[in-house]
Amino acid sequence: MNAKATRAAFGEALIEIGAKEPRVVVLDADLSKSTMTRKFANTYPDRAYNVGIAEADMIGIGAGLALSGKIPFVCSFACFVVGRFETLRVSVAYTEANVKIVGTHAGIAIGEDGYSQMGLEDMACLRALPNIPIIQPVDETETKQAVAYAVQHQGPLYLRLTRQAVEPVSPPDYRFEFGKAVVLKPGEEITILGTGGVVFNCLEAAKLLHSEGISAEVVNVSTVKPLDEELILRSAGKTGHVVTVEDHSIHGGLGGAVAELLGEFLPTPVNRLGVVGFGESGDPKRLYAKHGLDSAGIAQSVRKFLNR
Amino acid sequence: MPLDYDKLSEIARECRVQIIRMLTHAGSGHPGGSLSAIDILTVLVFGRMRYDPKRPDWPDRDRLILSKGHCVPALYAVLAKAGYFPESLLPTLRKLESPLQGHPDRVRLPGIEAATGSLGQGLSISIGMALAATLDGKPSRVYCMLGDGEIQEGQVWEAAMAAPRVGQPDRPLDNLCVILDYNKIQLDDFVKKVMDLEPVIEKWKAFNWPVIEIDGHDLRQIDKALDQAEATKGRPSFIVAHTVKGKGVSFMENDPEWHGKAPKKDEGIRAIREILGVAENDWADYLKKTPHVAAIVREIEGL
Numbered sequence: 001m002n003a004k005a006t007r008a009a010f011g012e013a014l015i016e017i018g019a020k021e022p023r024v025v026v027l028d029a030d031l032s033k034s035t036m037t038r039k040f041a042n043t044y045p046d047r048a049y050n051v052g053i054a055e056a057d058m059i060g061i062g063a064g065l066a067l068s069g070k071i072p073f074v075c076s077f078a079c080f081v082v083g084r085f086e087t088l089r090v091s092v093a094y095t096e097a098n099v100k101i102v103g104t105h106a107g108i109a110i111g112e113d114g115y116s117q118m119g120l121e122d123m124a125c126l127r128a129l130p131n132i133p134i135i136q137p138v139d140e141t142e143t144k145q146a147v148a149y150a151v152q153h154q155g156p157l158y159l160r161l162t163r164q165a166v167e168p169v170s171p172p173d174y175r176f177e178f179g180k181a182v183v184l185k186p187g188e189e190i191t192i193l194g195t196g197g198v199v200f201n202c203l204e205a206a207k208l209l210h211s212e213g214i215s216a217e218v219v220n221v222s223t224v225k226p227l228d229e230e231l232i233l234r235s236a237g238k239t240g241h242v243v244t245v246e247d248h249s250i251h252g253g254l255g256g257a258v259a260e261l262l263g264e265f266l267p268t269p270v271n272r273l274g275v276v277g278f279g280e281s282g283d284p285k286r287l288y289a290k291h292g293l294d295s296a297g298i299a300q301s302v303r304k305f306l307n308r
Numbered sequence: 309m310p311l312d313y314d315k316l317s318e319i320a321r322e323c324r325v326q327i328i329r330m331l332t333h334a335g336s337g338h339p340g341g342s343l344s345a346i347d348i349l350t351v352l353v354f355g356r357m358r359y360d361p362k363r364p365d366w367p368d369r370d371r372l373i374l375s376k377g378h379c380v381p382a383l384y385a386v387l388a389k390a391g392y393f394p395e396s397l398l399p400t401l402r403k404l405e406s407p408l409q410g411h412p413d414r415v416r417l418p419g420i421e422a423a424t425g426s427l428g429q430g431l432s433i434s435i436g437m438a439l440a441a442t443l444d445g446k447p448s449r450v451y452c453m454l455g456d457g458e459i460q461e462g463q464v465w466e467a468a469m470a471a472p473r474v475g476q477p478d479r480p481l482d483n484l485c486v487i488l489d490y491n492k493i494q495l496d497d498f499v500k501k502v503m504d505l506e507p508v509i510e511k512w513k514a515f516n517w518p519v520i521e522i523d524g525h526d527l528r529q530i531d532k533a534l535d536q537a538e539a540t541k542g543r544p545s546f547i548v549a550h551t552v553k554g555k556g557v558s559f560m561e562n563d564p565e566w567h568g569k570a571p572k573k574d575e576g577i578r579a580i581r582e583i584l585g586v587a588e589n590d591w592a593d594y595l596k597k598t599p600h601v602a603a604i605v606r607e608i609e610g611l
Contacts, residue, residue: 025443046443049474054466057432061470064436067414067422069367070443072436087463090426091433095414097422 001140003165006197007104009143010161011036014073016144017151018044023071024151027051029058034163035075035104056084063097071098071151078103078119078160085125092156093131100150101132104161107247107275108291109197111164114281119160124252126158127225133178134225136160136196139168142222145176153178160224162247164284166197169220181228183235187217190302191235194245195221195254201288202245204295209302216302227257229265236268243271243302247293250274271305273298311355313527320350320527323385324556324583325604326398330381330408332576332608333399337410339579340566342382344491344524344551345374345453351530352451353386361391364418370448371421371437375430376455376489377411378568383420384408392419399607428461430454431486435471438484438544442475449538452486457494460503465515471544472516484544485537486517489524491553493564509548517546524549556583576608 018024018040026048032038041048051058055076062072074081081103082088092099106119126132135150135157137143143161150157169184184199185206194202199220206216217235221228236242242262244255255272262268275291288294292301323346331337349372353359357370374383381401388395393407400406407417411425422433434452441448458464475481488508496502505511509519518540522529530549537545553567554560557579571579584601586594595602 046479049439051466051470051474054463054470056429056463057435057466057470060429060432060463060467061436061439061474063422064433064438065440066436067433068371068437068440068444068448070436070440086426087429087432090423091429095423095433 001168003167004140005163005165006137006140006143006161007036007163009140010102010147010159011039013144013147014040015043017148018047021071021151023069025049025065025070025072027058027062027072027074029053029055029076029080031076034077035102037075055080056087059084059087059099060091062099063091063095066097066099067095071100073100073102075102075104077105077117078122079117082119082122082125088132089129093129096131096155098154099156101156101158102161103158105163106160106196107162108279108287109162109164109247109284111284111287112281115279118279120249120275120279121252122160123224123248123254124256127252127257132156132158133223134158134160135223137222138196138199138220139166139170141168141170141174142176146222149176149178160196162197164197167200169200169203176222179223179226179228181219181221181223181231183217183219185216185218187215187239189215189239190217190241190243190306191239192216192218192243192245192298192302193221193232193254193258194218195224196247198245198247198293201293201295201298205298205302208295208299214302214306214308221254224254224257227261229261232258232261233266236262236266241269241305243273243305245273245293245298248274250276271301273301311531316350316355316527319354319389320347321583323350323382323389325580325601326385326388326395327381328571328576328579328583329604329608330384330398330401331570332573333611334402334570336402336570337381338378338568339560339571340493340553341376341379341455341489341491343555343557343560344553345376345379345489346382346385347525347527348453348487348489348530348549349382349386351527351534353390355531356534357451361419364392368446368448371434371450373421373424373430373434373450373452374412375424375452376427376458377425380412383412387419427455427458428463431464431467431471434484434486435467435474435481438481439475441483442479442481449483449485452484454486454488456488456490456492456499456505457502459488459505468512468515468517480542481544482541485534485547486544487547487549489551490548491551493553493562493567495567497564512546516543518543519546519548521548522550524551525555558582573608573611577605580605
């Protein structure tokens with residue numbers, strides 16, 4: 001399997017699911033070329049609506065469709081769709097409308113477009129809202145299964161997707177389970193909890209560390225909310241040190257969720273890796289290097305954290 | 309069959325009494341806009357809409373979205389009278405554990421179609437419901453009531469732009485009817501002073517809506533406008549209903565102070581008397597002859 005953007009895998013999955021599930025309706029706000037829903041719209045023109053550059057209206061229309069029995073996907077960049085927080089809060093979360101919120105272009109890895117187009121606080125916002133789970137699939141395999149899960153999940157749900165191609169990391173026989181994290185590489189001395197495209201970098205970092213005699217456990221946390229508390233507590237209890245890695249603000253995302261969990265139930269040193277402050281324009285690879293989210297940066301943070 | 313306007317007028321009067329009853333019990337809430345909206349809601353719920361209070365999730369029902377959610381006492385009054393829940397629940401408005409939340413809560417109270425009250429969101433939801441009905445070939449009509457101050461919200465204009473376009477050309481949303489409760493007052497002051505909407509009819513026409521202008525307290529005009537909306541094909545309809553904030557209670561009418569203030573006990577009783585059109589001198593006799601009103605008054609006196 002080749003590297004593929006999770007937004008692309010999402011677009012492909014939608015078409016397959018659209019054939020089986022006639023209640024699926026897709027809404028876009030003039031970014032259907034970017035959210036990869038165009039093919040769905042061409043295949044099922046009666047079930048795809050582009051409402052123009054009007055995300056709040058898109059979310060509200062989605063809520064109305066959901067309250068009348070449809071399964072709408074409302075799609076835009078993560079920052080724009082979650083930016084209409086108040087509409088998500090009342091029309092979707094509080095109303096318990098079965099709306100699937102899709103935020104693509106998550107993180108600084110979108111690169112050159114710069115901060116205003118980067119979803120960097122979306123998970124923090126939605127973690128604060130009751131009733132909206134957050135899934136950030138790690139690769140093509142997991143994305144397709146997560147989209148299928150989203151359709152059968154009763155209630156709203158947020159899918160966080162990447163613009164950039166991400167390397168496959170899921171084993172071939174992988175079965176996505178909502179709320180379950182997955183140990184991709186077992187280890188003894190440090191737990192690296194990653195979510196999204198950076199999980200591949202975590203695995204690469206673990207290889208570097210292994211060559212230096214540091215045994216790292218790498219976990220893919222694709223359901224960021226609700227957290228797989230059991231697995232995380234077990235791994236943290238074993239290794240005694242936890243690093244979180246996400247292409248998102250270090251505040252309120254995976255790192256925040258893990259720190260809250262461990263702080264309350266199993267005080268453990270935690271090092272949160274992610275984006276501090278605003279993002280910026282640049283080549284995605286160099287951006288990851290600058291923000292310490294490439295494999296070298298993650299490995300370096302682990303060494304420092306363990307005083308090795 | 310033509311509607312019995314006398315009967316509807318009587319229902320609207322009873323609902324006004326219930327609005328005052330609820331708000332006096334609650335000690336907070338929004339009488340002005342509830343009283344401006346109640347005649348329209350009465351015609352809709354008791355003259356026009358198809359629904360079954362025993363099956364609030366009946367897929368073919370008509371929908372009513374009160375986008376100006378702060379005026380939910382008016383909606384509670386009509387839903388109770390329609391049989392969704394007993395009128396004895398009305399005095400629990402805004403009390404801990406009551407399904408009658410201060411603003412509409414879909415999950416807690418069957419009959420409420422969507423959580424509203426964070427202004428500006430209801431029209432988008434209504435578009436989604438109207439679209440679902442056209443996609444499924446259902447006969448449901450969707451009614452959305454907007455507040456005048458509410459349409460200062462940007463999302464309303466996103467939705468205003470979208471509604472006449474969505475579903476074109478095969479599935480236009482002509483099952484959607486939007487009603488503006490134009491009572492000319494918002495929380496802070498008169499709408500004109502805060503952020504004037506005028507020319508409001510031209511604005512909606514420019515967004516490609518057919519606009520009908522009526523007196524929102526004239527039951528016959530409301531009914532005829534809804535007829536006209538229903539007969540309009542190819543586009544959703546917009547009704548500008550000129551109303552009086554606080555309508556029916558002399559000391560509340562046209563006064564921004566009564567946007568969001570509950571009547572005290574004596575004010576509540578006086579309001580009920582005025583709504584029922586009883587002179588002060590006749591009030592004691594009236595209460596003797598009208599036990600259900602006397603019970604409501606006693607209940608308020610006992611607060």
